[in-house]
Structure formats: structure tokens, C-alpha cells
Amino acid sequence: MQTNLSEHARTLPRADEAESILRSCVHCGFCNATCPTYQILGNELDGPRGRIYLIKQLLEGEPVTAKTQLHLDRCLTCRNCETTCPSGVTYHALLDIGRAELERRVERPASERLLREGLRRVIPHPAVFDALLKTGRAVSPFLPDAIRRKIPKRAIAPKARPAPRHARRVLMLEGCVQPSLSPNTNAAAARVLDRLGISVSGAPQAGCCGATDYHLNAQEAGLARARRNIDAWWPAVEAGAEAIVQTASGCGAFVKEYGHLLRDDPAYAARAERISAMTRDLVEVLAAEPLDALRAAAGRRIAFHCPCTLQHAQKLGGAVEGVLQRLGFDLTSVPDAHLCCGSAGTYSITQPALAESLRKNKLDALESGRPEVIATANIGCQTHLDGAGRTAVRHWIELVEEALP
Structure with a gap:
């Protein structure tokens, strides 16, 4: 794709990266075939190819409007x-660049600004989120059905964690809402x-990985959180921790990008x-271990x-399924397993109609094999899918732990 970035766009910190990404696109449109929003809406501008054109126009100095923002938000x-x-x-990197520039050029309505600021004030702060969640549950009998259905049900209480006792040590990000x-x-x-000889x-x-702010x-603000986490982890890294384990794949995906996002920070x-x-997703750690020792x-x-x-x-993809099969679980076939469930961080809040449509499609696919339970690897997906009140949704590691003698 040929480009002609505006003089202003060339001054942006990631201008060269944006231009390189734009030029790598050959307009083939294969991306639209697997884009969840394009499949639902059928609009070229609600698929990746159309959004790439919108970002190209933005960076070339052409006029942009709230409609441009809506297509990128979707x-x-x-x-x-x-x-x-x-x-x-x-x-995704081009989208981050385009969204950041569009945010500077198009002012959002007050209601959208308030919602986004509210999400940033609540989600990355575990104590604030927990207090609001408990309040919502306490008053839920008095709330309208539409609001009450959005309050997550009570979770399984945590069991005690083993004290660190092994030579092998890992760190674990606790997460914001999990x-x-x-x-x-x-x-x-x-x-x-701990059963595998690894202490946490x-x-x-x-604290928060930074993804909520960043996205x-x-x-x-998201990068500032990344720096604070690096500072927090660094003493243990220098002391010999072998990995930073993530049980929420959304956090893991973002932490694995710290190196790229902070590459210009001396x-x-x-x-x-x-x-x-x-940084390792939990499944990467387990997949490399002798699981026979678990006697699940x-x-x-x-x-x-x-x-x-x-x-x-x-x-x-396929890593968790491989571990579960090694441990003896019976996995059902899931049609269109590559498609998104609609959670996508805060997407289920900022784009509720699309998120609910995607959730219905995903649950229909997941339930087609008549499972006893649905397992997943990310707290956002877990909460979003479980909120439909259909088949129960759990994190896969809880099911593994319950199967241990």
C-alpha cells in the first residue's frame, strides 16, 4: 500500500512503524473473512481492511469524524x-497508533468520556473494584433486571496457597479484577x-498490567503501569525467578509487549x-512439565x-487443550473456535450490543457438544460468558486442581 503521511503524522513517535505497517498491507481482504465484527455488520469499514484505510486517511491528514472513531471503536x-x-x-499496533491520534483530533461526547474515565478509575484498582462489586451484589435485589444481570455472581472462595518451599521460583501477576x-x-x-516442584x-x-489504560x-498511563511492574518484579528477577506467570491471557499478551512498547525508553x-x-502463560509452564506426577x-x-x-x-492455540487431554479430560469439538466471544477487555461495556451478539454465537458453538462445563483462560472471557447464565464457565486451572488427589 502506497502512503503519503502528513507533515504532522511524521512527527508522531511511532510514525515510521505506522508507515511500515501500512505499506505491508496488500489489500487482499483475507482478514475480513475472519473478522467477527465484519461478519455481523457486513460493512467494509467494520473490518480490518477498511479500518486500515481509515487510519491511512487519518495519518495522511484527511478529515476524520466521529464516524471514523466509531468504526475503530468497534x-x-x-x-x-x-x-x-x-x-x-x-x-493491532497500527490500530493503537491510529486510535491515539484520533483521540487527539476528535472529541468524544461527554457520556463516552465519562464512561471511559470511570472504567480507568475502577478496573485497574482491585480495592475500588472489589468495593463496588460488593455494593452491587448487596443492593442487587433492588435493581432493575437489566442492571442486575450484569453483576457477576459470587465466585468460589479461594483455598489456601502453599508457602514457598521449592528451589524453583516464579512470580505471578495477581491481576485487577480476577x-x-x-x-x-x-x-x-x-x-x-507446587505439586510440580515450583513455588510462587x-x-x-x-499492579495492573496497564492494558486497560492503554486500550x-x-x-x-498504561506504560507508566508497565514501568511500575518492571520495578516491582526486578529484585525477584535478579534473585533468580525463572518466569513471570500469567493466569489471565489478556494480561500475558500485554506484558509480553512491554519490550516492544518501551523499546525507545533508555x-x-x-x-x-x-x-x-x-513472561509465560500458565499453560506454557505446565506443558513443559511431567504431568504424570500430578496423578489427576x-x-x-x-x-x-x-x-x-x-x-x-x-x-x-491448542496448548491448553493439549494439557487437558494429557490429564484425561474429554474435550468437545467447538465450531468456529477462532472467533471472539465479545469480551475483549472493556469492549463488553463500551460496545454492549455487539458484545452480546458475539457472546450468543460463541455460547451456541461451545454448547454444541453438550459439555458439563466450559473452561477458558482469561478472566474477562470467563465473566462475560458466564454472565449469560447458561453453561457454567470456569478457569481451566481450577478444573485441573479439582481433579488432583
């Missing part, structure tokens, strides 16, 4: 298009890892690159929902 950033693209277009929405997930992960060390100073176009570039290299008595019939951040961003 993108789930599921990165399915990147899996499909024969030319290796790093679409401690409230699924508090047993990280505890179950710690217990399974705490890093209480680490709501508060990119500098104070953090080298450390960020090392942190990204050390599995046998449940499971449908596995592979989050977009696991299969398209981290390229780990």
Missing part, C-alpha cells in the same frame, strides 16, 4: 486478522505448580525486553474457549 482487537494475514501485517471475580484461580495455579513468590508492589487510549528498554522474554483423576466433559489473547496474540 474493533475488538482480537487479532484474528493477524493470524489470517498472509503478509504479516501487525494490525481477585474479586475468580479469587480461586491464582490459588489453584499456585497449588498445581509474591510481588505485592506489582482506552490513555497510553502513557531507562527501561533492556529490562522491559527481559520481562517480556520471561480427570474425566469431565469440557468445552474449551480459547481466548483471542491466547490463540491470536500469544500464538498458543
Whole structure:
């Protein structure tokens, strides 16, 4: 694709990267065939190829409007298009660049600004999120049905975690909303890892991975959180921690990008690159271990929902399924497993109609094999799918831990 960036666009910090990505696109349109929003809306501008043209026009100085913003907002950033693209277009990076510039040029309505600021004030702060969640549950009997249905049901209480006792040590990101929405997930992960001779060390100073801020176009705030996490983890890294384990694939996908996003920061570039290299989704750790030692008595019939951040961003499609099958679980077939469930971080809140349509399609596919339970690898997907009140949705590591003697 030929480009002619405006003088202003050439001054942007990632101008060269944007131009390189634009020029790598050959307009083939294969991406539209696997784009969830294009499949639902049927509008070229609601598919990756159309959005790339919109970003190209934006960076070439052509007029942009709220409609331009709407088409970019509707993108789930599921990165399915990147899996499909024969030319290796790093679409998500271009989208980040385009959204950031569009945010500067088009002022959002007050209601949208308030919603986005509210999400940024709540989601990355576990104590605030937990307090609001408990309040919502307490008053739910008095709320309208439409609002009450959006309040997540009570989660399974966490069991005790084993004290660190092994020579092998890993760090684990606790997450923002997961401690409230699924508090047993990280505890179950710690217990399974302990059975394999791996201890989880705490890093209480680490907080939100930064994805919520970054993907709501508060990119500098997101990078500031990344730097704080690097500082929090660094003493343990220097002390010999072998990995930074993520039980939420959305967080893992973002932490694995720290090195790229901070590559021009002289104070953090080298450390960020090392942190990204050390980051492992939980399934990467388990897949490399002798699982026979767990002596799991599995046998449940499971449908596995592979989050977009696991299969398209981290390229780990099939990894969890492989571990579950090694442990004896009976996995059902899931049609169109590559498509997004509609959670996509805060997307289910900012684009509720599209998110609900995608959720229905995904649950229909997941339930087609009549599973006892649906398993997934990301707290956002888990909460979004479970919120429909259909087949129960759990994190896969909890099901593994429950199968252990």
C-alpha cells in the first residue's frame, strides 16, 4: 500500500512503524473473512481492511469524524486478522497508533468520556473494584433486571496457597479484577505448580498490567503501569525467578509487549525486553512439565474457549487443550473456535450490543457438544460468558486442581 503521511503524522513517535505497517498491507481482504465484527455488520469499514484505510486517511491528514472513531471503536482487537494475514501485517499496533491520534483530533461526547474515565478509575484498582462489586451484589435485589444481570455472581472462595518451599521460583501477576471475580484461580495455579516442584513468590508492589489504560487510549498511563511492574518484579528477577506467570491471557499478551512498547525508553528498554522474554502463560509452564506426577483423576466433559489473547496474540492455540487431554479430560469439538466471544477487555461495556451478539454465537458453538462445563483462560472471557447464565464457565486451572488427589 502506497502512503503519503502528513507533515504532522511524521512527527508522531511511532510514525515510521505506522508507515511500515501500512505499506505491508496488500489489500487482499483475507482478514475480513475472519473478522467477527465484519461478519455481523457486513460493512467494509467494520473490518480490518477498511479500518486500515481509515487510519491511512487519518495519518495522511484527511478529515476524520466521529464516524471514523466509531468504526475503530468497534474493533475488538482480537487479532484474528493477524493470524489470517498472509503478509504479516501487525494490525493491532497500527490500530493503537491510529486510535491515539484520533483521540487527539476528535472529541468524544461527554457520556463516552465519562464512561471511559470511570472504567480507568475502577478496573485497574482491585480495592475500588472489589468495593463496588460488593455494593452491587448487596443492593442487587433492588435493581432493575437489566442492571442486575450484569453483576457477576459470587465466585468460589479461594483455598489456601502453599508457602514457598521449592528451589524453583516464579512470580505471578495477581491481576485487577480476577481477585474479586475468580479469587480461586491464582490459588489453584499456585497449588498445581507446587505439586510440580515450583513455588510462587509474591510481588505485592506489582499492579495492573496497564492494558486497560492503554486500550482506552490513555497510553502513557498504561506504560507508566508497565514501568511500575518492571520495578516491582526486578529484585525477584535478579534473585533468580525463572518466569513471570500469567493466569489471565489478556494480561500475558500485554506484558509480553512491554519490550516492544518501551523499546525507545533508555531507562527501561533492556529490562522491559527481559520481562517480556520471561513472561509465560500458565499453560506454557505446565506443558513443559511431567504431568504424570500430578496423578489427576480427570474425566469431565469440557468445552474449551480459547481466548483471542491466547490463540491470536500469544500464538498458543491448542496448548491448553493439549494439557487437558494429557490429564484425561474429554474435550468437545467447538465450531468456529477462532472467533471472539465479545469480551475483549472493556469492549463488553463500551460496545454492549455487539458484545452480546458475539457472546450468543460463541455460547451456541461451545454448547454444541453438550459439555458439563466450559473452561477458558482469561478472566474477562470467563465473566462475560458466564454472565449469560447458561453453561457454567470456569478457569481451566481450577478444573485441573479439582481433579488432583
